Amino acid sequence: xxxxxxxxxxxxxxxxxxxxxxxxxxxxxxxxxxxxxxxxxxxxxxxxxxxxxxxxxxxxxxxxxxxxxxxxxxxxxxxxxxxxxxxxxxxxxxxxxxxxxxxxxxxxxxxxxxxxxxxxxxxxxxxxxxxxxxxxxxxxxxxxxxxxxxxxxxxxxxxxxxxxxxxxxxxxxxxxxxxxxxxxxxxxxxxxxxxxxxxxxxxxxxxxxxxxxxxxxxxxxxxxxxxxxxxxxxxxxxxxxxxxxxxxxxxxxxxxxxxxxxxxxxxxxxxxxxxxxxxxxxxxxxxxxxxxxxxxxxxxxxxxxxxxxxxxxxxxxxxxxxxxxxxxxxxxxxxxxxxxxxxxxxxxxxxxxxxxxxxxxxxxxxxxxxxxxxxxxxxxxxxxxxxxxxxxxxxxxxxxxxxxxxxxxxxxxxxxxxxxxxxxxxxxxxxxxxxxxxxxxxxxxxxxxxxxxxxxxxxxxxxxxxxx
Amino acid sequence: xxxxxxxxxxxxxxxxxxxxxxxxxxxxxxxxxxxxxxxxxxxxxxxxxxxxxxxxxxxxxxxxxxxxxxxxxxxxxxxxxxxxxxxxxxxxxxxxxxxxxxxxxxxxxxxxxxxxxxxxxxxxxxxxxxxxxxxxxxxxxxxxxxxxxxxxxxxxxxxxxxxxxxxxxxxxxxxxxxxxxxxxxxxxxxxxxxxxxxxxxxxxxxxxxxxxxxxxxxxxxxxxxxxxxxxxxxxxxxxxxxxxxxxxxxxxxxxxxxxxxxxxxxxxxxxxxxxxxxxxxxxxxxxxxxxxxxxxxxxxxxxxxxxxxxxxxxxxxxxxxxxxxxxxxxxxxxxxxxxxxxxxxxxxxxxxxxxxxxxxxxxxxxxxxxxxxxxxxxxxxxxxxxxxxxxxxxxxxxxxxxxxxxxxxxxxxxxxxxxxxxxxxxxxxxxxxxxxxxxxxxxxxxxxxxxxxxxxxxxxxxxxxxxx
Numbered sequence: 001x002x003x004x005x006x007x008x009x010x011x012x013x014x015x016x017x018x019x020x021x022x023x024x025x026x027x028x029x030x031x032x033x034x035x036x037x038x039x040x041x042x043x044x045x046x047x048x049x050x051x052x053x054x055x056x057x058x059x060x061x062x063x064x065x066x067x068x069x070x071x072x073x074x075x076x077x078x079x080x081x082x083x084x085x086x087x088x089x090x091x092x093x094x095x096x097x098x099x100x101x102x103x104x105x106x107x108x109x110x111x112x113x114x115x116x117x118x119x120x121x122x123x124x125x126x127x128x129x130x131x132x133x134x135x136x137x138x139x140x141x142x143x144x145x146x147x148x149x150x151x152x153x154x155x156x157x158x159x160x161x162x163x164x165x166x167x168x169x170x171x172x173x174x175x176x177x178x179x180x181x182x183x184x185x186x187x188x189x190x191x192x193x194x195x196x197x198x199x200x201x202x203x204x205x206x207x208x209x210x211x212x213x214x215x216x217x218x219x220x221x222x223x224x225x226x227x228x229x230x231x232x233x234x235x236x237x238x239x240x241x242x243x244x245x246x247x248x249x250x251x252x253x254x255x256x257x258x259x260x261x262x263x264x265x266x267x268x269x270x271x272x273x274x275x276x277x278x279x280x281x282x283x284x285x286x287x288x289x290x291x292x293x294x295x296x297x298x299x300x301x302x303x304x305x306x307x308x309x310x311x312x313x314x315x316x317x318x319x320x321x322x323x324x325x326x327x328x329x330x331x332x333x334x335x336x337x338x339x340x341x342x343x344x345x346x347x348x349x350x351x352x353x354x355x356x357x358x359x360x361x362x363x364x365x366x367x368x369x370x371x372x373x374x375x376x377x378x379x380x381x382x383x384x385x386x387x388x389x390x391x392x393x394x395x396x397x398x399x400x401x402x403x404x405x406x407x408x409x410x411x412x413x414x415x416x417x418x419x420x421x422x423x424x425x426x427x428x429x430x431x432x433x434x435x436x437x438x439x440x441x442x443x444x445x446x447x448x449x450x451x452x453x454x455x456x457x458x459x460x461x462x463x464x465x466x467x468x
Numbered sequence: 469x470x471x472x473x474x475x476x477x478x479x480x481x482x483x484x485x486x487x488x489x490x491x492x493x494x495x496x497x498x499x500x501x502x503x504x505x506x507x508x509x510x511x512x513x514x515x516x517x518x519x520x521x522x523x524x525x526x527x528x529x530x531x532x533x534x535x536x537x538x539x540x541x542x543x544x545x546x547x548x549x550x551x552x553x554x555x556x557x558x559x560x561x562x563x564x565x566x567x568x569x570x571x572x573x574x575x576x577x578x579x580x581x582x583x584x585x586x587x588x589x590x591x592x593x594x595x596x597x598x599x600x601x602x603x604x605x606x607x608x609x610x611x612x613x614x615x616x617x618x619x620x621x622x623x624x625x626x627x628x629x630x631x632x633x634x635x636x637x638x639x640x641x642x643x644x645x646x647x648x649x650x651x652x653x654x655x656x657x658x659x660x661x662x663x664x665x666x667x668x669x670x671x672x673x674x675x676x677x678x679x680x681x682x683x684x685x686x687x688x689x690x691x692x693x694x695x696x697x698x699x700x701x702x703x704x705x706x707x708x709x710x711x712x713x714x715x716x717x718x719x720x721x722x723x724x725x726x727x728x729x730x731x732x733x734x735x736x737x738x739x740x741x742x743x744x745x746x747x748x749x750x751x752x753x754x755x756x757x758x759x760x761x762x763x764x765x766x767x768x769x770x771x772x773x774x775x776x777x778x779x780x781x782x783x784x785x786x787x788x789x790x791x792x793x794x795x796x797x798x799x800x801x802x803x804x805x806x807x808x809x810x811x812x813x814x815x816x817x818x819x820x821x822x823x824x825x826x827x828x829x830x831x832x833x834x835x836x837x838x839x840x841x842x843x844x845x846x847x848x849x850x851x852x853x854x855x856x857x858x859x860x861x862x863x864x865x866x867x868x869x870x871x872x873x874x875x876x877x878x879x880x881x882x883x884x885x886x887x888x889x890x891x892x893x894x895x896x897x898x899x900x901x902x903x904x905x906x907x908x909x910x911x912x913x914x915x916x917x918x919x920x921x922x923x924x925x926x927x928x929x930x931x932x933x934x935x936x
Contacts, residue, residue, distance in 0.1 A: 002835060002838040002839040002842050003835070003838075005558070005559075005560060005830045005831045005832075005835055006558070006559040006560055006830060008491045008494060008495050008559075009491075010559070011487070011490075011491050011494075011559040011562075011563070012487055012488060012491045014559075014563060015484075015487035015490075015491070015563055015566070016483075016484045016487055018563055018566060018567055018570075019479070019480055019483035019484055019487060019566075020480060021567070021570075022479075022483075022566070022567065022570030022571075023476045023477075023479050023480045023483075025570060025571070026476060026479075026570075027476050035579075036582060038582050040578065040582070040804070040805045041586070042582075042586075043582055043583050043586035043587065043590075044586045044589065044590045047587075047590050050594060050597060051591075051594040051595070051597070051598055051828045051829075051832075051833055052828065052829055052832050052833065053832055053833050053834055054832045054834055055829075055830060055831055055832035055834070055835050056829045056830065056832065058560065058830055060829075061560070061826055061829050061830060065567065068583075069571075069583050069587075069822075071583070072581070072582040072583030072584075072586060073571060073573065073581065073583055074573065074574075074579075074580055074581045074582070076572050076573060076574055076580075076581075077571075077572040084574075084580075087572060087574040087816065088572075089569065089570075089572040090473070090474070091473075091474040091476075091478070091479040091482075092473060092474055092526070092529070093569070094479075094566070094569045094570050095479070095482060095483055095486055097565060097566065097568075097569035098483070098486060098487075098490070098562070098565065098566040098569065099486055099489070099490065099533065100565075101557065101561070101562045101565035101566065101770050102486075102489075102490030102493060102494075102557075102562050103490075103493070103537075103541060103545075104544050104545040104555060104556075104557040104770055104771070105541065105542065105544060106544055106552075106555040106771060110508060111503075111542075112542055112544075112552075113540070113541065113542045113544075114504060114506050114508070114510075114511055114540040114542070115511050115536075115537050115539070115540030115541055116540075118508075118509070118510075118511035118512045118540060119511065119515070119537075121512065122511075122512045122515050123519075126518060126519040127519070129518060129519070130519055149617055149814045149816075150813075150814035150815055150816045151815070152813050152814050152815045152816075153813055153814055156813050160662050163664065172640065172641075172642055173640075173641055173642070173664050174640055174641070186790040186815075187790075187815055189790060190788065190790045190813070191813070193787065194628050194663075194787070194788070194813060195662075195663075195664065196631065196641050196663065196664040296816070302569050302572055302818075303572070303574060303816050303817075303818050304814075304816065304818060319661065319662070320658065320662070322654040322655075322657060322658045336508070337508045345618075345620050345621055345624050345658070345659070345662060345813075346617045346618035346620050346621055346772075347618055347619070347620045347654075347655055348555065348617075348618045348620075348764070348771050348772065349771075350770075350771050350772060354537075358529055360519045360520070361519075361520055361523075361524045361528075361529050362473045362474060362523060362524065362526055362529060363473045363523055364473075364519075364520050364521055364522045364523035364524065365519055365520065365521050366521055366522055366523070367470060367471070367473055367523050370470040370471075371470040374470050
């Protein structure tokens with residue numbers, strides 16, 4: 001007869017201890033060095049070669065949080081985090097993740113967890129209004145939103161649906177072409193490869209790194225002449241390199257006149273659309289077939305929580321629906337319910353909408369807007385300091401909260417500067433490049449990043465940057 | 469200036485309150501009715517039409533756990549859960565999910581969270597030994613394991629890699645054939661459709677619902693004669709319908725002699741291989757290219773945690789690797805590290821290995837084995853009661869802990885019986901069918917299911933089943 005490894009009383013005791021451990025961790029984040037000083041294999045070398053045969057006391061398990069886990073952490077939640085994009089989190093979201101795990105729901109069908117399905121649909125409908133997205137994207141209309149694991153999943157699914165639609169016209173995947181700007185996220189290229197597209201066409205960008213619609217139209221014409229089938233175009237609001245913005249309306253018009261599926265990746269910048277003043281950047285969304293943004297980047301909702309919207313849910317479901325006997329149930333057959341299993345590749349799904357619901361309620365729309373505006377204000381302030389200093393040049397506009405700049409002395413000085421900042425800490429930035437030109441990305445978006453952190457980063461930059 | 473929606477002190481207080489709420493929830497699970505009495509739309513009707521503009525007090529958010537969330541839960545964690553397969557969880561796993569959310573790691577690369585990567589590799593290597601899998605599947609050898617979201621993702625990825633390999637021989641996806649038994653999980657067919665296979669060939673099964681290798685070989689021959697390209701075969705250890713077992717070695721030999729990628733789906737039954745006495749069912753795994761099992765089904769590790777092993781990681785990475793400038797880093801370029809981003813579609817990934825590590829340590833291998841053996845013993849006990857009663861017939865063997873049976877009076881009596889059991893509660897079973905024959909699935913595997921629960925189910929069956 002098996003025995004409980006942990007009783008409910010022990011769960012209460014250890015759970016509370018771990019709540020305090022997490023609070024302590026967050027309260028100590030101001031002072032940590034973000035990147036650990038560790039070599040590959042060091043963590044594994046601290047672990048036994050085989051799993052334990054007998055149960056270990058939970059105190060020993062918890063002790064290894066400090067002895068082992070802490071040694072190999074990268075502190076993504078530090079307010080000095082300026083690297084990549086943020087993967088921010090917040091206390092309400094962490095607690096929702098706890099409750100979601102505690103409830104152990106599996107929401108593959110409406111009937112296997114009505115609350116998982118309905119709160120997801122409802123909260124994603126809320127966000128359509130909050131972000132100024134087209135109203136027909138709501139689940140109460142022809143479209144709908146669904147939480148995926150990541151933007152890569154969302155773009156892959158869009159590519160598959162686009163391929164399916166083009167195949168209905170008798171085209172073969174190896175003759176199909178997917179277009180995206182040369183600045184698009186690598187997940188578009190990866191998704192197209194996974195989905196079996198024969199051709200992936202990078203489209204040139206303008207001086208501000210936005211896709212050139214004329215170049216797209218010309219590429220489509222060329223491919224049509226060559227007997228290929230243009231099937232998909234992915235545009236971006238806020239590229240990963242520099243948060244460049246593709247002209248959605250112009251690309252949408254080209255896509256529509258050529259019958260392409262048009263997917264928009266707004267993984268990071270989508271959250272900014274909580275604020276009216278950024279919405280001109282998404283002008284033209286009513287021409288779009290699918291759209292993605294990641295609350296797990298800038299909306300305080302811990303990974304994973306990536307939202308895919310479709311303007312029309314039917315082609316999505318047509319590709320992804322399968323109904324074996326053990327999954328038949330009355331609600332799916334007779335009522336008009338959403339079975340989210342048919343909206344993505346995984347069958348099982350956990351209650352991820354809970355954390356998004358809790359974040360929206362705990363911060364309120366006004367609280368989220370205040371945070372976004374503060375981050376953008378700080379980015380523009382940093383942008384201004386850099387512009388006013390002749391050692392630096394800003395290499396791309398700062399429409400949101402990513403600042404892209406370099407040292408005017410060139411690539412090696414710029415790379416060294418990034419390394420020195422990261423070595424000194426506590427700030428952590430990303431060294432990147434476009435077409436061989438090296439630059440530094442400062443991405444402002446961690447939950448607790450405020451003026452003092454950005455000012456300190458500027459002081460460090462000012463001190464470390466050599467004169468011209 | 470944005471204000472904190474929740475201070476660290478509030479997080480401590482509310483977190484502890486929620487730990488207690490979850491403990492109370494689990495302690496009340498003995499007595500709940502698993503399926504809620506709810507109609508589509510009821511949850512949404514309880515929610516405001518728009519997101520709140522101002523922050524709400526967190527007490528109000530928590531209050532809605534009882535007022536709203538509880539209304540629409542399906543109690544997957546009840547010990548009376550006998551439906552589908554379990555999606556079991558445990559206290560150590562729930563606490564690990566909490567800590568994982570609290571740490572907010574993003575492990576796309578080794579360098580973005582060394583601990584996320586190394587604990588995952590290490591624990592999945594442990595499991596190779598614990599489950600008696602081929603030693604070369606370890607990350608320390610040519611293969612390796614990676615956590616995916618679900619078995620559907622794992623089989624889809626395997627199908628994509630198989631397609632890629634076949635394409636290297638100049639075949640086109642629409643000429644490629646994927647084979648699997650008529651009893652395989654729907655995710656194989658769905659994955660093949662998503663991956664763009666032109667043909668999905670269901671292979672006949674024997675009287676015990678295991679795939680017929682001769683039928684597979686004949687189908688391959690037929691397709692070769694027709695000019696098609698056999699590319700993939702998916703076999704199953706423990707089908708979803710009846711936990712039938714395909715002959716892995718025989719299928720592996722057919723696959724190998726025809727150059728097919730051979731993927732094994734052991735989503736549920738894989739956990740049983742902790743115990744020696746079940747391992748003859750996986751004889752032949754050394755011939756296999758990829759393999760999946762779900763700790764989130766029967767290994768006490770809450771969703772999502774689905775493990776994909778590959779015998780050789782190179783073809784997997786070749787298809788899925790992409791290296792844009794902002795993701796270049798020293799460790800990936802010079803050292804031999806695993807960047808798990810290149811092992812699946814998503815880019816971001818959370819620290820899911822933590823919960824698997826904690827479960828293995830807290831239960832120990834011996835504790836997990838004891839639980840598996842108890843569940844199998846109870847299933848065989850129920851199987852025996854049904855066999856000894858002339859009202860019932862068992863429709864498939866019970867190699868693990870799923871019992872498949874029907875009322876001898878036929879389909880409608882069987883269906884009514886399932887409905888009555890579920891209506892009466894607290895037990896919850898699945899009504900299913902194979903080739904039009906209806907039967908009842910009793911799947912034993914929830915963390916807290918013990919003898920008393922299965923006995924009670926049998927008493928209910930005995931009482932509700934009409935005489936012949």
